[in-house]
Amino acid sequence: MSGEETAADTxxxxSEAGRTAVVxxxxxxxxAARETFEVVGGCPYCNHTPGERIAALQATRRANLQRPTRKADGNDRSCAAIIQEGTDIAQRAGAVQFALGDLALEVAPLHESHSDDLKPLSAxxxxxGISPAALARYRRVAAAWPQEKRDSRTSWSTHAIFATHPDRFNLIKHPPTGPKAVWTCRTARNAMKHGSA
Structure with missing residues (x-):
């Protein structure tokens, strides 16, 4: 801060301007430095007691809930919002993988002998514009999971993990208990590994 500036100019x-200012x-x-205000949870001179600092932190949280901050680059989203967007994208990707697997089954149905399947599947x-190995995997998972047996809450990857399980249709309906009660890749692998599936 230069000598000509006053406290009123700071x-x-x-304020919005205060969120980016150094002082x-x-x-x-x-x-004080903005960083000090953020670390202390308010003014380091006014908020001497822990109770006052907690009150200042709570006031900041309330202010942020009422008026969300904005950044030009859009990187200020909460972790929960980013996870939700990622989950939505993963669900759409899983739907695409199942759809490609279903199409691959139409082009090259599964048979006991796989030698005749490879040419049309590769073509x-x-x-x-995808690898034959990826398409073959999509086809294998789609064949293991007829459309009416698929669980929309469960990822394609988890369906792929359970694809060889003999009781997969029943298993998918009974996810492990927890806050979300859904199968994840980790819990599915653990279930397959420990034979609890």
Whole structure:
């Protein structure tokens, strides 16, 4: 802060300008580094007691809930929002993998002898621009899971892990207990490994 600036020229910590300034002031006019305000949970001069600091932190949380912050690059989303978006994308990707597997089954149905299946499957994979091995895996999982037996809450990868399990249709209906009560890849692998599936 230059010698010509006054405390009135320094942005308030709670203001939009104060969120990016290096030096900010509290509502009583105390000046400090913005980082200090954030670490302490308020003004380091006004908030001397832990109770006051907790109150300042709670006020900050309430202010952020009422008026979400914005960044030009959009990287200020909460972890929960990012996880939800990733989950949505993974579900769409799983639907695509099942759809490709279903199409691969139409092009090259599974038979006891796989030698005749490989040529049309490879040609189809090349036409789609994906690897024959990936398409073969999609086909194998789609064959193991008829459409009416698939669980929309469970990822394609988990369906793939359970694809060889003899009781997979019953198993998929009974996820492990927990906050979300859904199968994850980790819990599915553990179930297959320990034979509890």
């Amino acid at each position: 942005p308030l910590f709670w 900010v002031r509290c509502h009583l006019g105390h000046l 189809f994979a090349e036409a789609l």
